[in-house]
Amino acid sequence: MKQKEIIASVVSAAHQVSNQPRMLECRDDQVLVQVERGGICGSDIHYFQHGRAGMSVLKEPMTLGHEFVGRIVEAPAGSALKPGQRVAVNPSQPCNSCEFCLSGKQNLCRTMKFMGSAQFFPHVQGGFASFVAVSPAQCVPYADEADAKIIAFAEPLAVAIHAIHQAGDLVGKKVLVTGSGPIGCLVMASAFAAGAAEIVATDMSERCRTLALAMGASRAVDPGDLPTTSRWQENGGYFDVCFEASGAPAAIASTVGFTRPKGRIVQLGMGAASLEFPLGSLLVKEIELAGSFRFINEFEIAVRWLESGRINPLPLLSAEFPQQDVVKALEMASDKNLAAKVQLTFG
Known part of the structure; x- marks a missing residue:
């Protein structure tokens, strides 16, 4: 596909969000999460506008989004995670077997699969969808009384x-x-x-x-x-x-x-x-x-700081859009004269 066609298909795919969890391929060892809210990052904007973010170039349509929270629909048998729990989803998927991972430097993993990234092919799909399937290790539960719009800042805070x-x-x-x-x-x-x-x-x-x-x-x-x-x-x-x-x-x-x-x-x-x-x-x-590149265990620290109110990110939240207005949301997020952080709501 030509680059413009790929970008157009990414935009089009944003409107075609599945509302049926069973339409996803969710393995027995994965967690099915119903997405509630997600923040738009600079890399999402670059993919939307230019079909690339740095050295990562779109070669096929890809779902954007790596700053998101949701609620568990299904969890593997024997997991500490339970349906109904609210979770922040860590978009990092390190290999956990290379020298960097084994020495506690997972952010430097050379085969890191990061959600919503075109670094590898096939691309790693992101979280701007009604439902996503992730590993239990990616899910960090947070208190029901915490505000999802605050916890959705966990990834950039990390x-x-x-x-x-x-x-x-x-x-x-x-x-x-x-x-x-x-x-x-x-x-x-x-x-x-x-x-x-x-x-x-x-x-x-x-x-x-x-x-x-x-x-x-x-x-x-x-x-x-x-x-x-x-x-x-x-x-x-x-x-x-x-x-x-x-x-x-x-x-x-x-x-x-x-x-x-x-x-x-x-x-x-x-x-x-x-x-x-x-x-x-x-x-x-x-x-x-x-x-300083991405994060390691700081993702869970970020969730706890946000959950406890140690950090209040809400001055940065410029606007919220429902998922069907994702293009408008991306366009607003692209204008730095108007917006700092724009979030999408799902469901």
């Missing part, structure tokens, strides 16, 4: 919590987050929960800076405010830890100047494949540069 784990102890630290989109804002909330003393956010968008303040930032600054940002470079750098969540080449390069000697930079934003970077300054200041 990404943020993994990033703060990559940063080390944040208690009393001065933190900068460049890029105040949903992930950046959840990093701010997580850093605040982890004891950071000061959290400064940057973003070119005034709307995003306002969200950053709502999510725990002490200050939110336009990166074009040179009088302010130049002060961050005095005496070798102001911040103990910088989280780069935008992926913008200029932002990535700027973090070295803002980070104090012996500080740490955590890179989350997926940017260009190559860019100019002040490696010499990084070296002479002995700054540690750490990548």
Whole structure:
């Protein structure tokens, strides 16, 4: 199929959601989940608009979605999971047999099957459907009284919590987050929960800076405010830890100047494949540069933080659409002037 035809078929498939659980192929060792709600991620938008997300290119129609929650319809015999339970579904499906998985680094599994991803062929179908079949290990139960629209933030929050784990102890630290989109804002909330003393956010968008303040930032600054940002470079750098969540080449390069000697930079934003970077300054200041990719056990931690109210993600929720309006939802989510996080409701 041609690329445009594949994208069109992905959009068309969004309207053809099954309402009958028996139409799914659900093995005896799988859990059948009726999806209640799901959040639209940047990768969903890229597949919708361009037929690819980074190096993952659509070769066949694929169901989108990897941030979703639902209710168990059927569970394997002998499982601790029971019909009727509400669960957040972890979209990660590592092999659990490679050296990375066996050493507790499942997020680095080279054959990771991630729901709603075109990395492999056949593609791994996502969770924007009325019913999905998943493994018991992917299901994290949560309390009936918890709000599904909050728990649906578990996957992006897990990404943020993994990033703060990559940063080390944040208690009393001065933190900068460049890029105040949903992930950046959840990093701010997580850093605040982890004891950071000061959290400064940057973003070119005034709307995003306002969200950053709502999510725990002490200050939110336009990166074009040179009088302010130049002060961050005095005496070798102001911040103990910088989280780069935008992926913008200029932002990535700027973090070295803002980070104090012996500080740490955590890179989350997926940017260009190559860019100019002040490696010499990084070296002479002995700054540690750490990548942060997806999550490991942080998914369950995220569910518990959301369930307990330790993190309130609702300032990021811009709109909700019923499943039949998925195209409208994707179009709104694509406009960063209008939306931070858009959710779909099912059923």
